Amino acid sequence: MGGAVGQWLAAHAPERIDRLVLANTTSYTADPTNMNNRIKAVAEGGLAAVADGVMVSWFTADFRERAPQIVAGIKDMLLATPVEGYLACCETMSRLDQRDLLPRIKAKTLVIAGRHDGSTPIEASVFIRGQIPGASMTILDASHISNIEQPHDFTDALAGFLTQR
Numbered sequence: 001m002g003g004a005v006g007q008w009l010a011a012h013a014p015e016r017i018d019r020l021v022l023a024n025t026t027s028y029t030a031d032p033t034n035m036n037n038r039i040k041a042v043a044e045g046g047l048a049a050v051a052d053g054v055m056v057s058w059f060t061a062d063f064r065e066r067a068p069q070i071v072a073g074i075k076d077m078l079l080a081t082p083v084e085g086y087l088a089c090c091e092t093m094s095r096l097d098q099r100d101l102l103p104r105i106k107a108k109t110l111v112i113a114g115r116h117d118g119s120t121p122i123e124a125s126v127f128i129r130g131q132i133p134g135a136s137m138t139i140l141d142a143s144h145i146s147n148i149e150q151p152h153d154f155t156d157a158l159a160g161f162l163t164q165r
Contacts, residue, residue, distance in 0.1 A: 001089055003120075004096055007128075010109075011101035019162060020105065023112040023154075024144050026124035027102055027131075032094035039090045047079050047086060054078060058144040060116050070148060102131035109135040110161040112154065114142040136161070 003025020010017045029035065041049045055064065055075050064071050109132045113125035122139060129137040138157040142149035 001093075004093070004098065007098050007101055007105065010107050011098075011104040014104075014106050017107040020107040020109040021112065021158060021161065022109065022125075022128055024114055024117055024120050024125075024146055025128070026096065026120045027098045027128055028124070029093055029096045035090050035094035039087055039094070042083060042087055042090070046083060047081060051075050051078055057119050059149055060143045063143070063149045074145065074148065099127075099131065102128060103133065105132045105135075108161075108164075110157065111135055111137040112146060112157060113137065113139045114144055114146040114149070115139050116141070116143045117146070119144040 003022045004027075006017075006020055006022055007025075007027055010020045038050055052075075055071055055078075058074070059071055109129075111125045111129045111132075113120075113122045115122065125137060125139075129135045140146045140150045140153050140157070142154075147154040
């Protein structure tokens with residue numbers, strides 16, 4: 001959700017954004033079917049109905065095997081999320097289309113993508129980078145939550161971008 005908010009804010013209040021990092025995000029949901037299915041499942045069975053599947057989409061199999069305690073903590077955080085808020089976020093994402101905002105973004109922008117991210121595939125990041133003038137892109141060997149799965153590489157990319165002159 002942060003990426004969608006960041007895009008909107010950078011386009012509508014450019015004076016508030018000097019540098020923009022759009023990590024593991026999209027500007028457009030072409031097919032809302034998956035999101036609508038998730039809405040139905042959560043409405044009927046709560047977050048427990050989707051939590052395991054979400055962990056599969058958020059982290060690679062290798063990371064889930066290497067760091068089960070971290071994944072369990074993230075899953076617990078997801079399960080503690082208020083259902084109404086989660087459903088509202090899913091509804092928003094099912095209708096997301098901010099493609100027309102991207103060329104209006106003037107802030108220096110870094111797009112970070114996870115090579116194995118099924119939620120927001122690299123193509124979504126490539127599109128964003130291509131539409132924001134001067135944007136750069138970094139691809140990490142991770143899935144959707146790349147800052148947790150590859151914390152050192154994520155931090156290196158972020159720190160390098162934020163400290164450039």
